[in-house]
Amino acid sequence: MMRALRIIGVTIFILSLWHLLVVLTGLPAFILPSPARVGMALVGNLELIAHHASVTMAEVMIGLLLGAVLGVITAISLAQSPVARVVVRPMMVLSQALPVFALAPVLTLWLGYGLWPKIIMALLIIYFPVTSAFFDGLMQTPRGMLDQARVMQARPWQIMRHIRIPAAIPALASGLRLAAVYAPIGAIIGEWVGASQGLGYLMLLANGRAKIDLMFAALIVLAVLTLLLHASVDRLCSYVVRRQQA
């Protein structure tokens, strides 16, 4: 309850500040529209924005899911196999030296204007944080547990399954929390480079037609959806980690 009140309070404060800025500076609406205008654009184009938002969110969710699965598989393989560590790890680090944004045009060239290049962008942008967080967790299993397992003559894969993976769940959770914030960035970049749908596309379109109020409306919807996604993933992760150990 207090939390909800605080969020409402902060929102009202920011909107007032914004309104004040517009009134005091007298900026024209095509540079910075007032919150009221943006609100009207939002209500007036609700169906349009909802459609584009649903496309973007679909890209984000699928990218998040695939990136998480791929990251988990990679982290486990790296942790399990020293050979994989020697071969794959430098490649992964090298791939991070390449800005993911630079790949967007290539992906569009290869995969066209549909959902896939955006999904791949979201996937690529979260793949490294998820892999790296989970891998670190897998490599930091308390030594006493591993000693115990060795004396019990455990098999490597059983140690992975029964000890290392469960012990690394909190680390995976922090990777996923980051991923929830990064994934929309990937999808939007993908849409900017080439799309016919999605909030990123809508923002470019509105900007091009000098409908700055619509552009801000789309931007705000994107921010709110990203926050909601982050909050949901955060809640889910906290719940799973809490359930796991109590």
Next chain:
Amino acid sequence: MSNSPTLHFHGSATIAGTSIFDPLDLDIAAAKWTCLLGASGVGKTTILRLLAGLGDHIDHVGSIKISDGQPLAGRISLMAQTDNLMPWLDVFDNIVIGNRLRGDAVDGDRAEKLIAQVGLAAHRHKKPNALSGGQRQRVALARTLMEGRPIVLLDEPFSALDAKIRAEMQELAAGLFAGKTVCLITHDPGEAARLGDIIFVMNSTGLHSVTPPSSPVIRPYDAPDVLACQGQLLRLLRETP
């Protein structure tokens, strides 16, 4: 449990170029409690790790021999100072973790019996975070018994418990490990005097055998000969380098 063997440890140990102890001989007698008492840093745990097969980083010059000539691997269980319970598993699953880790079938009835023996029947479905320190060590004790190994290595397993719980755990362990070859590492003279069939004090000059009280283990903590032995052990610890 007549198949409990005697262990003979011989040799010196070095870790990363630093000598931990000079050559020494340690016999861990079959079906008895051998207590190794010493201050921190004299290499007690190093010996235990070598016996447990966890000595990858230790340069051991010497040998570990077993009276029946069979290999040591798979016949040892280890109970450490930290209980090493898996926080995501409940009491039952923690006790059968050894079976799960080897991919063996789990003998659920046996596990249930052990849970009852260590007095945790009412806590069977609790996870470690919901248990007290003493209860957690009881789970570790049941897990050790579940392994059914003839040799048990105890690395200060009761040192983190308060005095009352520690005394209870010593009694419980003495009863449940009867017939097994036990090597107990401790820095508590009282614990050695209560539990040791054979007692060694370890210091920088090597191992020194101390005659234990004549009564059988587990001994009452307030018997005059136990207290005398405790005093003698503490004197040895303090007055030797």
